[in-house]
Amino acid sequence: MSTDTPAQEDLTDVQERLFEMLNSVSLDSPRPQKTLTESKASSAPVATVEAPPEKKTPVRRHPTDCSNCGASEALKSSTWCESCGFHPRLNRCLEVAAPVDSDENQELTVSDMLQRVPMWAWIMGGGIASIIVFGAVLRGGLPDIQDRSPLALSMIFCGLLSLAICHVRAFYIGLQNSEKFNLGTMIAHPVETWRPAAMQLPDTRRLFYGMSWGLTAVTMAIAIVGIDWNGLFKPAPRARKSFNPLALIMKAAVCVSGATAGGQHGGGEGVSAMGDMMDIIGEAAPADEGSGAPEDVEDSLQNFAGKALDNSINSAKSGKKQPSVDDPAAALEEMKSRSAFDDDGEQQPFKVPDASSDVDESGEDGASDEDSSPAEESSDATDIKKSDDFPIPPSLRSVATPPGSTREDTKKSNAKQDDFLIFGYTLSVTGRMHSVVVAELSDAQRGRYVATVPVDQLSLDELEQLQNKLDEFRADTPALRAPLRARWVIPAFTCSVKYKGRTSVGTLKNPELISYRPIDRPLTQ
Numbered sequence: 085m086s087t088d089t090p091a092q093e094d095l096t097d098v099q100e101r102l103f104e105m106l107n108s109v110s111l112d113s114p115r116p117q118k119t120l121t122e123s124k125a126s127s128a129p130v131a132t133v134e135a136p137p138e139k140k141t142p143v144r145r146h147p148t149d150c151s152n153c154g155a156s157e158a159l160k161s162s163t164w165c166e167s168c169g170f171h172p173r174l175n176r177c178l179e180v181a182a183p184v185d186s187d188e189n190q191e192l193t194v195s196d197m198l199q200r201v202p203m204w205a206w207i208m209g210g211g212i213a214s215i216i217v218f219g220a221v222l223r224g225g226l227p228d229i230q231d232r233s234p235l236a237l238s239m240i241f242c243g244l245l246s247l248a249i250c251h252v253r254a255f256y257i258g259l260q261n262s263e264k265f266n267l268g269t270m271i272a273h274p275v276e277t278w279r280p281a282a283m284q285l286p287d288t289r290r291l292f293y294g295m296s297w298g299l300t301a302v303t304m305a306i307a308i309v310g311i312d313w314n315g316l317f318k319p320a321p322r323a324r325k326s327f328n329p330l331a332l333i334m335k336a337a338v339c340v341s342g343a344t345a346g347g348q349h350g351g352g353e354g355v356s357a358m359g360d361m362m363d364i365i366g367e368a369a370p371a372d373e374g375s376g377a378p379e380d381v382e383d384s385l386q387n388f389a390g391k392a393l394d395n396s397i398n399s400a401k402s403g404k405k406q407p408s409v410d411d412p413a414a415a416l417e418e419m420k421s422r423s424a425f426d427d428d429g430e431q432q433p434f435k436v437p438d439a440s441s442d443v444d445e446s447g448e449d450g451a452s453d454e455d456s457s458p459a460e461e462s463s464d465a466t467d468i469k470k471s472d473d474f475p476i477p478p479s480l481r482s483v484a485t486p487p488g489s490t491r492e493d494t495k496k497s498n499a500k501q502d503d504f505l506i507f508g509y510t511l512s513v514t515g516r517m518h519s520v521v522v523a524e525l526s527d528a529q530r531g532r533y534v535a536t537v538p539v540d541q542l543s544l545d546e547l548e549q550l551q552n553k554l555d556e557f558r559a560d561t562p563a564l565r566a567p568l569r570a571r572w573v574i575p576a577f578t579c580s581v582k583y584k585g586r587t588s589v590g591t592l593k594n595p596e597l598i599s600y601r602p603i604d605r606p607l608t609q
Contacts, residue, residue: 219304233312243301535592576606
C-alpha cells in the first residue's frame, strides 16, 4: 500500500497541470474549476439500475403475489410485477413506463381504415374487380354460349397457368425457411405452403397478385362466362372446299368455248351450254355447313324455294316440260317415269315391269298420243317455221339430242360399266346382306380392292339367294387386302357394276350393281 500511494499522488498532480494548461489555451469563457473530488465523481460511470429497494415485509397470500408490493396474482401471467416493476429472478425493481394513451380504444372511421390499407392490397383488389367486370361484360355482350366458350377456355388456361407458377414459387420460399416442406405439403396443405410467403409481405406481393387473379379468372370462366361442354366433345366438322371464283370463271369459259366448237362442227357436244354452266356453278358453290332440319319457318320456306328452283333448272337442262296439275294423265305418266329412276336420274336394275300394266299404260299412252298428235304436229310445224325464219346458232340448239332421248339418257351414256370379282360381303344390323366387296384384276393377274357395291336394289328373296351362294365359298381370310371388315369368300362370282368414274386412289364413284354370274373356275388365294 505504501508503494502505491506516491504514484497516485503524482498522477493527480499531472492531471491538475493538464487542466490548467487546457484552461489557459481555451478560447471559450473560462469554465469553473472543479475540485479533484468533483472531477472524480463526474468521471465515474453512473449505474442505470436503481438501488435495491428497501426490504419490506409484505404479506404474501399466494405464490403468484408480488413479494415487493404485495400485488395479488401479479406473477400469474408475467415474470415480473407490472405494479412496481419488481423482477423476482433479478431481485430488483425495473422502471415501469408510464401508460401511454393509445388510439385503440377510439373508434376507427372508414377513412382511417382505408388509409391503413397498404398499396399492394389496393392493386390486388383492383385486378380482382377488373376480372369480375370483364366476365360480366362477356356474359351480357355474347348471349350465345358457343361464342363465349372459347374465351372461357382461354381464361381458364391463363388462370391455371398463373396459379401454378405462383404456387410453385411460394413452395420454394417455404422450402428455404423450413426443412419440413416436401411435395406432399405443396399439394395437400396449400395454406401452410403460402404461410412463409405471407410473412414476407410486401416483398412477395407479386405472388399474391398472380394467385388471386388466376383463381378469380378460373372461377369467373366456369361460373359466369360458361363453357359449351357439348361442343367440347362434338366431332370436328370436315373441312369444306373453299369457293374459288377464278376457277368458276375459267371452267365456265372452257365450257362455253367447247360447246361453241362442238356446235360449229355439227357434233352433239354443244348441247345445252346453259345446263353445263349450271352444273359447273353447282359444283363450285360452297356446301352448307350443316345438313340438319331447318331451325325456323323462314329456313323451311327458303329450302322449299331452293328445291323448286333446282327442279326448274333440271327440267330446263333436260328439255322436259313439267306436267301441270290440270293434266292428271301427264302427271301420272311423269310419276311412273320418275319411279323407274333413282336420285341420279339413272334407271334402277332388277325392276321387271308387269306385262298387264305395260299394256294398259301403252293403251292409255296411245289414246293420249292420238288425242294430242294434231296439236303436237302443229307446234312442231310452227317451231320449224320459226327456226327457218330466225336461224339459231348450233351451239344453242337443244334439239341436237337424238329423237326420243333426253338429257338423262345422255348422262347415262357417260357412265362406265365393267366386270369385277366378288371376294366378300357385308351385313346390316338385321343380319341381311348389305353390300358386296369387289376387286379388279390387273394385266399381271393381281387383284386390287376397288369398291363396296350396295345391293339394296335386290329383293329379299334375291338377297337370300345370293348370300347362300356366296356362303358356299366362305373363307377365313380375304383373298386380298381390303380397308374394311366383312365376310370373306373365295372369288367364284363376277358382277357387272356401273359407276361414274374413279377417285384419286382408284376406287369407284357411285357404284351400282347390275348383275352377277358364277365363273367357270373359282380363283384360289
